[in-house]
Amino acid sequence: MxxxxxxxxxxxxxxxxxxxxxVINFPDRVRPETRARVQEAIERSxxxxxxxxxxxxxxRANALGLRLSNPRNGISGSIMDAFTHSLVERADQSGYxxxxxxxxxxxxxxxxxxxxxxxxxxxxCILTDTWLDDARPAQLAEASVPFAAFGRPWGxxxxxxxxxxxxxxxxxEAAAHLRALGHERIGYLxxxxxxxxxxxxxxxxxxxxxxxxxxEAELAVEVEDTVDDGAAGMAELLSRGATAVVCASDTLSxxxxxxxxxxxxxxxxxxxxxxxxxxxxxGLSSMAxxxxxxxxxxxxxxxxxxxxxxxxxxxxxxxxxxVARQGSALTG
Amino acid sequence: MxxxxxxxxxxxxxxxxxxxxxVINFPDRVRPETRARVQEAIERSxxxxxxxxxxxxxxRANALGLRLSNPRNGISGSIMDAFTHSLVERADQSGYxxxxxxxxxxxxxxxxxxxxxxxxxxxxCILTDTWLDDARPAQLAEASVPFAAFGRPWGxxxxxxxxxxxxxxxxxEAAAHLRALGHERIGYLxxxxxxxxxxxxxxxxxxxxxxxxxxEAELAVEVEDTVDDGAAGMAELLSRGATAVVCASDTLSxxxxxxxxxxxxxxxxxxxxxxxxxxxxxGLSSMAxxxxxxxxxxxxxxxxxxxxxxxxxxxxxxxxxxVARQGSALTG
Numbered sequence: 001m002x003x004x005x006x007x008x009x010x011x012x013x014x015x016x017x018x019x020x021x022x023v024i025n026f027p028d029r030v031r032p033e034t035r036a037r038v039q040e041a042i043e044r045s046x047x048x049x050x051x052x053x054x055x056x057x058x059x060r061a062n063a064l065g066l067r068l069s070n071p072r073n074g075i076s077g078s079i080m081d082a083f084t085h086s087l088v089e090r091a092d093q094s095g096y097x098x099x100x101x102x103x104x105x106x107x108x109x110x111x112x113x114x115x116x117x118x119x120x121x122x123x124x125c126i127l128t129d130t131w132l133d134d135a136r137p138a139q140l141a142e143a144s145v146p147f148a149a150f151g152r153p154w155g156x157x158x159x160x161x162x163x164x165x166x167x168x169x170x171x172x173e174a175a176a177h178l179r180a181l182g183h184e185r186i187g188y189l190x191x192x193x194x195x196x197x198x199x200x201x202x203x204x205x206x207x208x209x210x211x212x213x214x215x216e217a218e219l220a221v222e223v224e225d226t227v228d229d230g231a232a233g234m235a236e237l238l239s240r241g242a243t244a245v246v247c248a249s250d251t252l253s254x255x256x257x258x259x260x261x262x263x264x265x266x267x268x269x270x271x272x273x274x275x276x277x278x279x280x281x282x283g284l285s286s287m288a289x290x291x292x293x294x295x296x297x298x299x300x301x302x303x304x305x306x307x308x309x310x311x312x313x314x315x316x317x318x319x320x321x322x323v324a325r326q327g328s329a330l331t332g
Numbered sequence: 333m334x335x336x337x338x339x340x341x342x343x344x345x346x347x348x349x350x351x352x353x354x355v356i357n358f359p360d361r362v363r364p365e366t367r368a369r370v371q372e373a374i375e376r377s378x379x380x381x382x383x384x385x386x387x388x389x390x391x392r393a394n395a396l397g398l399r400l401s402n403p404r405n406g407i408s409g410s411i412m413d414a415f416t417h418s419l420v421e422r423a424d425q426s427g428y429x430x431x432x433x434x435x436x437x438x439x440x441x442x443x444x445x446x447x448x449x450x451x452x453x454x455x456x457c458i459l460t461d462t463w464l465d466d467a468r469p470a471q472l473a474e475a476s477v478p479f480a481a482f483g484r485p486w487g488x489x490x491x492x493x494x495x496x497x498x499x500x501x502x503x504x505e506a507a508a509h510l511r512a513l514g515h516e517r518i519g520y521l522x523x524x525x526x527x528x529x530x531x532x533x534x535x536x537x538x539x540x541x542x543x544x545x546x547x548e549a550e551l552a553v554e555v556e557d558t559v560d561d562g563a564a565g566m567a568e569l570l571s572r573g574a575t576a577v578v579c580a581s582d583t584l585s586x587x588x589x590x591x592x593x594x595x596x597x598x599x600x601x602x603x604x605x606x607x608x609x610x611x612x613x614x615g616l617s618s619m620a621x622x623x624x625x626x627x628x629x630x631x632x633x634x635x636x637x638x639x640x641x642x643x644x645x646x647x648x649x650x651x652x653x654x655v656a657r658q659g660s661a662l663t664g
Binding site (some may be wrong): 063068078081084085088089092097098099100101102116121227254276277278281 | 395400413416424430448453559586609610613
């Protein structure tokens with residue numbers, strides 16, 4: 001037997017589709033005997049108004065759009081996968097699914113989100129990978145697409161609809177931890193890409209150590225986010241007298257570790273970022289990003305907007321947590 | 333200005349919603365002057381029939397359901413994330429989105445998929461993590477939900493709607509590679525969980541080396557999939573005279589590596605599975621799973637079923653590729 005539809009039921013009962021729709025949505029509008037006959041047929045047939053029909057009626061998809069994040073590299077790419085896992089789990093608890101799609105550019109992402117919203121395939125969306133002067137929040141607001149971002153609106157007007165990891169606080173905690181271990185010259189190994197995330201982490205390191213401008217320039221080295229560049233950067237920092245290092249990523253801390261190990265130093269003088277599986281296996285310390293808290297916060301923010309489009313929201317910074325390690329079976 | 337809807341347009345033009353719908357879908361049914369007036373208003377207003385309305389009409393969601401895979405551990409969990417990435421990218425090229433949702437059990441997964449299909453939120457689905465006597469394919473077929481699985485129907489009736497990594501061929505290639513390096517006693521370090529995937533890999537190793545039953549029992553050690561258990565298993569294999577090892581996962585090969593390194597051996601006597609970032613960073617050889625080819629194949633399979641529900645399909649095995657490494661900057 002085919003799945004019953006509004007049309008097949010209407011034909012079978014010899015009533016209009018509108019009558020069946022009324023029985024379901026506005027039973028008072030239908031004469032009692034017709035209502036009883038239609039209700040009985042609906043129950044017997046197993047007919048249920050589809051999500052499409054319900055979405056048409058309530059303008060609700062119970063789905064949130066999320067662009068597939070491009071894995072930047074194999075080591076830290078797992079952060080966005082962990083965020084996606086957490087978001088999918090938490091959204092489900094509120095009755096929402098996640099609609100995943102790819103996009104090559106921010107423009108393509110916004111176009112797809114606006115189209116998904118316009119066609120009732122999603123109710124709202126989550127942005128990730130915010131960047132300097134990110135145009136997406138303003139474009140989505142203009143198109144009335146509710147959103148919340150993992151990542152603050154660097155340089156752009158603060159729309160308040162974001163949660164982010166407080167990288168500055170994380171780098172500061174890492175620097176303070178190294179100083180508590182007795183280090184007096186603590187370097188910073190960061191990214192040369194000019195990313196606002198990287199600059200923010202560098203500020204946290206410099207502030208925690210109360211460095212002068214000259215000291216900061218001397219003890220900070222910025223390179224590409226690769227293991228080899230991390231090794232070269234660490235060698236440079238050692239030549240400048242640093243005895244410990246705060247790294248902007250676990251990729252860089254891995255590179256730093258190759259140098260420290262070759263020279264017989266202790267891995268405890270290195271702290272990376274992202275608490276990746278690699279850092280865990282190698283027994284390297286790292287700042288763990290609170291992706292679960294970020295996912296919970298941005299989800300709350302879009303649900304609040306779905307309930308009340310005019311709701312006022314305020315951005316939230318969540319501090320990462322130090323995972324201190326002293327080695328592993330693998331690396332002694 | 334609010335987004336125009338079928339209702340607001342109908343009110344503005346003083347025509348019925350059915351008339352507007354007819355202008356869009358069956359223009360011949362509408363008188364020319366009315367048609368012209370409605371078409372002009374539709375263009376001016378920017379009204380577009382929603383995805384919900386189109387889904388109702390064509391019974392097509394242009395979306396595929398996918399259960400969020402539970403990350404088993406931080407090292408090999410990336411395989412399912414890589415598969416998801418590939419699937420999202422490829423589905424998009426065919427005009428399909430991926431609807432991600434969590435499920436605690438296979439039963440909950442099937443219930444959700446049937447409901448998503450019944451309500452036109454998805455057209456078909458992709459299964460992963462198939463297991464012995466997996467009931468999901470039969471249940472979905474019964475409910476007329478098109479599907480294809482990453483993973484063969486171990487022990488169950490062959491429905492033909494699957495693609496899988498040929499782990500047996502992969503383990504055989506790994507064993508042959510180690511023998512070509514001169515090893516004569518090559519062990520197998522596998523899982524004690526009784527998984528069909530693990531058993532299949534063990535068969536590949538034993539067949540490639542033409543082992544007798546006694547030899548196989550002597551040279552195979554099965555443990556939990558942890559680094560510590562991998563180390564203990566490797567120590568046991570060494571005590572039984574093995575000089576090299578095929579591991580069922582990179583987690584186990586990492587454990588094996590800790591033992592080999594401590595004894596001054598070469599990492600080249602170890603081959604893992606999954607070609608994880610950890611193996612790459614440590615310079616360990618590993619069998620790379622062809623997740624991109626698997627994603628392309630299962631996507632083709634569901635699209636074929638959407639086009640023709642009665643299509644006959646045949647399962648596809650895809651061999652993994654050896655990524656041989658001789659070390660890294662990190663581990664010398």
